[in-house]
Amino acid sequence: MLEYAIKGSKAYCAWMTALLGLIGLGFGVWLWQFNFGLGITGLSRDVSWGFYIAQLTYMVGVAAGGVMVVLPYYLHDYKAFGRITILGEFLAIAALIVCLLSVVVDLGQPMRILNVWLHPTPNSVLFWDTIVLNGYLFLNLVIGWNVLQAERNGTHYPGWVKPLIYLSIPWAISIHTVTAFLYCGLPGRGFWLTAILAPRFLASAFAAGPALLILLCLLIRKVSNFDPGREQIQALAKIVTYAIIINLFFFLCEIFVAFYSQIPEHTTHIKYLFVGLHGHGVLVPWMWASMILMATAAIMLVIPAIRHNEGVLAVACAMLFVGAWIDKGLGLISAGFVPNPLHEVNEYVPTLPELAITLGVYAIGALVLTVLFKMAIGIKEEVRA
Amino acid sequence: MEDSRRNFLKMAGIAALGAGASPVLNAFAAGGGPAATPKTMKGKDILWAKQWGLVIDTRKLTTAEDLKPLIDACHKTHNVPFIDPAIVGHNRHEIKWLWQTGYANAFPDLEARYTHEEVETRPFLVLCNHCENPPCVRACPTKATFKRPDGIVAMDFHRCIGCRFCMAACPFGARSFNYRDPRPFLAETNLAFPTRTKGVVEKCNFCVERLADGLLPACVEASNGALVFGDLEDPASEIREVLRTNYTIRRKVALGTGPAVYYIV
Numbered sequence: 028m029l030e031y032a033i034k035g036s037k038a039y040c041a042w043m044t045a046l047l048g049l050i051g052l053g054f055g056v057w058l059w060q061f062n063f064g065l066g067i068t069g070l071s072r073d074v075s076w077g078f079y080i081a082q083l084t085y086m087v088g089v090a091a092g093g094v095m096v097v098l099p100y101y102l103h104d105y106k107a108f109g110r111i112t113i114l115g116e117f118l119a120i121a122a123l124i125v126c127l128l129s130v131v132v133d134l135g136q137p138m139r140i141l142n143v144w145l146h147p148t149p150n151s152v153l154f155w156d157t158i159v160l161n162g163y164l165f166l167n168l169v170i171g172w173n174v175l176q177a178e179r180n181g182t183h184y185p186g187w188v189k190p191l192i193y194l195s196i197p198w199a200i201s202i203h204t205v206t207a208f209l210y211c212g213l214p215g216r217g218f219w220l221t222a223i224l225a226p227r228f229l230a231s232a233f234a235a236g237p238a239l240l241i242l243l244c245l246l247i248r249k250v251s252n253f254d255p256g257r258e259q260i261q262a263l264a265k266i267v268t269y270a271i272i273i274n275l276f277f278f279l280c281e282i283f284v285a286f287y288s289q290i291p292e293h294t295t296h297i298k299y300l301f302v303g304l305h306g307h308g309v310l311v312p313w314m315w316a317s318m319i320l321m322a323t324a325a326i327m328l329v330i331p332a333i334r335h336n337e338g339v340l341a342v343a344c345a346m347l348f349v350g351a352w353i354d355k356g357l358g359l360i361s362a363g364f365v366p367n368p369l370h371e372v373n374e375y376v377p378t379l380p381e382l383a384i385t386l387g388v389y390a391i392g393a394l395v396l397t398v399l400f401k402m403a404i405g406i407k408e409e410v411r412a
Numbered sequence: 413m414e415d416s417r418r419n420f421l422k423m424a425g426i427a428a429l430g431a432g433a434s435p436v437l438n439a440f441a442a443g444g445g446p447a448a449t450p451k452t453m454k455g456k457d458i459l460w461a462k463q464w465g466l467v468i469d470t471r472k473l474t475t476a477e478d479l480k481p482l483i484d485a486c487h488k489t490h491n492v493p494f495i496d497p498a499i500v501g502h503n504r505h506e507i508k509w510l511w512q513t514g515y516a517n518a519f520p521d522l523e524a525r526y527t528h529e530e531v532e533t534r535p536f537l538v539l540c541n542h543c544e545n546p547p548c549v550r551a552c553p554t555k556a557t558f559k560r561p562d563g564i565v566a567m568d569f570h571r572c573i574g575c576r577f578c579m580a581a582c583p584f585g586a587r588s589f590n591y592r593d594p595r596p597f598l599a600e601t602n603l604a605f606p607t608r609t610k611g612v613v614e615k616c617n618f619c620v621e622r623l624a625d626g627l628l629p630a631c632v633e634a635s636n637g638a639l640v641f642g643d644l645e646d647p648a649s650e651i652r653e654v655l656r657t658n659y660t661i662r663r664k665v666a667l668g669t670g671p672a673v674y675y676i677v
Contacts, residue, residue, distance in 0.1 A: 135574015
């Protein structure tokens with residue numbers, strides 16, 4: 028089936044070449060990091076996780092968001108989504124590859140990565156995170172491949188795939204829950220020490236993932252002969268609407284608990300993000316932008332007339348995607364470390380090499396996504412012809 | 413570390429013997445008794461405890477000059493580099509095992525608006541608390557950080573993958589990461605203790621290597637009696653006597669980690 032990804036238009040070839048260029052650049056910078064150490068990043072003794080781990084967190088959400096097309100189709104027999112479940116599964120694969128690579132580039136000793144499985148440690152959440160992320164990647168590869176192959180051959184996918192599909196639904200929830208547990212079970216990190224972190228992660232995942240899928244569907248309709256369908260896009264838009272509103276609601280719950288109780292352990296980090304602390308506030312404009320983007324997108328989406336207009340819907344989805352990225356991919360991780368356990372404020376800003384490596388990782392994800400989508404669309408075009 | 417070396421030797425031995433190893437193992441199994449199960453043995457000079465602990469009498473360490481010999485002793489003994497911010501241009505790669513901070517930083521939850529004038533300016537020594545219930549050990553995905561039977565939270569620098577989960581888990585900021593090769597920043601190297609490679613975490617180890625030779629931790633030795641080290645589980649120990657007769661505080665007890673470092677203020 029991969030042959031579908033080899034041939035393509037001029038624009039397709041240019042896009043793939045550009046991605047390969049970014050991957051090459053990112054890999055080159057990563058070799059520098061491999062040689063020098065993580066010191067080429069903006070990380071420090073106080074802010075020991077930053078941009079890389081934040082991308083893991085955000086893309087886990089995008090991966091989990093794919094379940095929002097799988098679940099209605101398989102559990103509620105919502106037939107319309109049958110057309111696009113493969114897109115959700117393939118998006119999850121690409122997002123998971125970004126997640127796993129983000130962990131690899133964050134390691135101080137990447138050559139020792141197998142120690143996690145050579146010395147399995149069930150009390151470590153990171154051990155479980157590697158299990159659920161790799162497991163979900165494996166599930167989606169097997170399911171996606173078999174279902175697509177069956178579609179091409181005009182047959183039904185083999186019976187043993189069905190239990191895997193059912194398993195993949197709770198598994199999607201697990202990847203983001205376990206990733207939230209990385210943070211929310213740590214004593215002394217007041218910003219993350221909240222039981223609502225996993226639900227909040229899921230809400231933002233179910234907003235950002237399907238929002239990206241809507242954008243991809245609109246793009247696919249433009250560049251191919253396969254139309255994911257207006258009904259499908261509108262159904263996704265409803266899911267995005269509910270999810271972003273729940274996400275904002277959960278955020279307000281956090282704000283209430285922190286600021287009504289006025290416990291400094293919980294308020295200082297939020298203050299750092301939104302108004303700055305002791306004159307340090309590099310993230311302040313970003314966080315306000317994030318909130319404005321997400322709130323505006325929520326208002327736009329909730330109005331049916333706006334949501335039904337696909338052009339405006341695309342704008343709202345893009346705003347939401349960027350807003351949620353700032354919230355999770357920029358603010359969430361470093362703010363947990365500022366102020367530090369000794370209440371000193373040392374800020375974190377990613378460096379250019381760090382951004383280049385991240386860009387390379389995303390380019391790999393985009394390349395995988397392009398190949399998989401090209402394959403799926405090629406088959407769908409052929410079957411419908 | 414001793415344990416993993418033992419395991420390694422065992423595995424290497426088995427691998428070298430290849431197929432021939434199985435009769436050997438069978439013979440061991442048939443023989444039964446103590447030879448069948450490998451066990452760790454202690455050196456003859458080793459100082460041992462159920463839970464090592466430390467009391468810092470901050471009344472006897474009132475200036476930065478008082479603390480400096482202790483910090484220097486620790487960092488020299490353990491090849492802790494001084495990565496000069498003036499040379500590298502920033503302080504992000506700093507590594508420290510034992511350092512000084514202010515009262516409000518060491519005890520943020522005990523900070524008072526109006527406080528004892530002298531305490532407010534007194535420097536406080538901070539280090540790994542070798543918690544009774546260490547969150548860093550819970551977080552480590554490879555058991556590179558582990559709690560020894562004597563209560564010391566120790567590290568295997570060769571197993572650490574540098575994920576820094578332990579740094580996020582530690583509520584005392586006790587851990588440092590080697591963001592670069594630390595060796596060029598060592599003024600002198602103590603050949604009796606390993607240097608580190610880039611990409612691994614490190615922290616105070618309560619001088620396990622000195623205890624193994626029957627010596628007290630370097631900071632305790634350099635403290636002229638201001639630091640008392642001993643077994644918290646032994647009611648007859650000197651440290652318990654000090655704790656019985658002095659009011660002490662620990663850092664962030666509300667978090668339930670059970671720090672083994674006590675402060676007399």
